[in-house]
Amino acid sequence: MSLPPAFPTPRPPVAPPPRWWRSGLLAALMVGLVALGGIVGFRWNERAGLINLAAVANERLELYAATLEAELARFAYLPSLIAADNDVRALLDNPDNPALAERAGRTLARIGVRAGAAQVLVLDPEGSVLARSDLGSLMAGADAQRSTSSWVQLMASGDHFSRNPLDGSTDYQFVLPVQRQGKTRANVVVTVNLSPLEATWIDLGLRTQSERLLVVDERESVVMSSVPSWKYRHLQNLEPAVPRSTSTPPPTVLALQTETVLAPGATLVRAPLLGAGTTSRYLLQERTLTAVGGRMLTLSDPSEVWRQSRMAALGGAAAGALAGLLLLYVLYRRRVLRQLLQARNALQQAHDQLERQVDLRTAQLRSTNDELKRQIAQRMLAEDELLQASKLAVLGQMSTGISHEINQPLTALRALSRNGIRLLDTGRIQDAIRNLQSIDEMTERMGRIVTQLKNFARKDSPHNRPVSLAEAARNVLLMLEHRLRENQVGVMVDIADTLQALGDPTRLEQVLLNLAGNAVDAMAHSERRVLRLSAQMTQHRVMVRVDDSGPGITDEQLQRLFEPFFTTKPAGQGLGLGLVISTKIVREFGGTLRAHRLEEGMRFEFDLAPVEDPDV
Known part of the structure; x- marks a missing residue:
């Protein structure tokens, strides 16, 4: 039953789009904030990093100078x-x-x-x-x-x-x-x-990104250096105002081009690279060697500082972008609030109409709900009737075999009863007793068959309780005994007598009877006919399996196996509802019915909840 169409929801008026110049201004403001954040982050981090590098390099400079002076002081006496x-x-x-x-x-x-x-x-x-x-x-x-x-x-x-x-x-x-x-x-x-001391400087500079060391004498000549190509060159400081094209020094001159004076004693300079015709930027610091005359200079590589500054620039740009997004959020929030205020009046006008439509819709839904409840009740009744019809259909299929199973004992009973009368007339009491015992056994067998058929055909209200899986398998095999013997089907049962699961005995036997009956039908034209029933505990569930040695089914048939009215049997031998009903019963037990192809035949399996205490 389809539901009546929903009533349309009133929509607030849509605001006109902003002018193009306003969007362009916001975009330019966003870009400006990102650029400003990047520049501020880079400059601030660069200055802080260079100052920190200068402090660390100055400590190392004092250590190197003290080492040189201490080395020479050993020989002063x-x-x-x-x-x-x-x-x-x-x-x-x-x-x-x-x-x-x-x-x-x-x-x-x-x-x-x-x-x-x-x-x-x-x-x-x-x-x-x-x-x-x-x-x-x-x-x-x-x-x-x-x-x-x-x-x-x-x-x-x-x-x-x-x-x-x-x-x-x-x-x-x-x-x-x-x-x-x-x-x-x-x-x-x-x-x-001093070559041993100088060698340690060179080795340290090659193995690490350490400072470049220079010792300059009073004539401004480099007498010691951790860079061999700078040694014995004349040190020349170039002012930043001198153009680079006119300040190319001769080969015997080591030109340090000043760029920025960060602090007293710390200068950013350019120096020639090792074995290359280009220059690189260094942080220059110096200390006077009073005891020996001359100066000691350190050139520290600030590339790590600039790398961190670039990361800080990205962070600053992100902060600028965040500020821009917050600004956009505030502007658009004001715009949305303005639109909401404009829509408030329209919504208020529609409120009364909505209430009337809601009352009408509620009445329609209530009527629809009652109709759905009635349909659900009818469907449940139909499912119960279909389930009972399926059970009776199974009994109908077994009627010939059941008649044969009962007819043979009746014939034997007539013969044994007549023989018993003759034996009593002739006084053969022991032979008559044995005849009566045979009659008692045959009547007991007929009673078990009739009782099982009555229990199976009875229409009970389902409720779950502990069920012995071994007993359920025996009852199913008793009802299928004639078909199994007629089709020469071997039976293997691997179910422990103590194994129990939660379910309804009659409905569980119906599932097993459907699966076992399908297996017998599937093996009708097979040379090897073996039906195997097994059950075992696996990962807190009881797994029940029904295997056959039939020819199996195709992939297409396997995909449609659990569809209603689909069957692989010839026309007139099945409605295609047995597996559908079995699937529903297993689902009500809390499990799932599955089908798998084996190397020989098919396997149907389903899981059940175990009984925690077998004595329950």
Whole structure:
């Protein structure tokens, strides 16, 4: 029965669309907020990150500078110690004595090895070598090429950095004038090689994204660096006002182009990349090396700061977009509220009409509901009648077999009763007793068949209770006994006597009888005919299965198997309602009836609720 059509709902008036310039203005405002949020987020995070990077780099700069000064401080006492040595003092008193020079050389070598100095020299005021610690070494051969004037310049320069003539590494030379009676009698020169310390800087820079280190002497020459290509170049600071095209430095110049001064002692500069013709941006910081002269510079890579700044810019843009969306929400909310106020009057006018229509609709629905209840009651009655008719149809199909099962015992009863009379007449009491026992057994068998048929055909109100599955299977096989024997069907039953499930005994037997009867019909033309009934507990449910060894069905038939009035039997042998009724009964038990194809035959299975306590 179809429902009457619903009454139309009044709609509020639709507001006209906004003007194009208003939408364009909102879009421009949205884009502006996103751009502003991105720029503010990038600049704020960039400045905070650079300041934090400068603080961390400054701490490392102090550590590197302290390490260099501590390394050189270990040798600062060495010239004074050498000048006070007796062998050196004896050489200074008699500088032309070769034996004293050789003895002093051995002393210098011993002191230099113990202290870790690369070279120790004693020079006269004119620049001639009086004694040395590395006589016969390559260093000695290289120093022999120096002129007297170069030694004089070395003594005049005091403590200073120098380039090793053999491997190009960096040396630091301590120069101490030895005074006697107000005159300089000699100069003690101690050379310390700084390549081990410099190697640790280079290795650290290669393995990590650490700072680039530079040590610049008083002549603005790079004497130590963690970047080998920057070493021994002249440091040149370029002002930002100088155009880059006119500021290309010569190869011997290390140009640091200033971009931004972040704070005192922290500057953003551009420096040449390693082995490339381009430049990269670094954060420059420096510290004066008071003890040794010169400065130490660190160039920190701020790429991580800018990466985080870009992430912050995205966050700022998202915040700007959120602000824009909130603004749009407020504007559109005001617009919607205005439209709601405009629609309020129209809705109020329609309210009375709606109430009248609701009353009319309620009456129609009440009438429709009563009609549906009546139809449901009729349908339930029809289903019960159909169920009972199906049971009687099954009994009708078995009527021939049942008649045969009862007719044979009746014939035997007549013969046994007549024989019993003759036996009693002749006085054969024991034979007559045996005849009477046979009669009693046959009447008992006929009574069980009739009782089972009466119970099966009875129309009871269904209610679930514990049912013995083994007993239900025996009752079904008793009603099918004649058909099984006539069709030569072997029967296998795998059901424990103690296994119980919740259901209605009569309706459960009807399901099993339908499935078993279909299985017998399906195996009518099969060479191997085996009917198997089984039941077992699986995952808190009782699974009941009915298997046959018939030819099975096709995929198309399997899909339509549970449709009403669909049957695979020949015309006139079935209405196609047995599986539909069985499905409904199993569903009322709380289970599901399913069909599966086996390698040989079909399997129908359904699940039932188990009985927690078998004694119930």
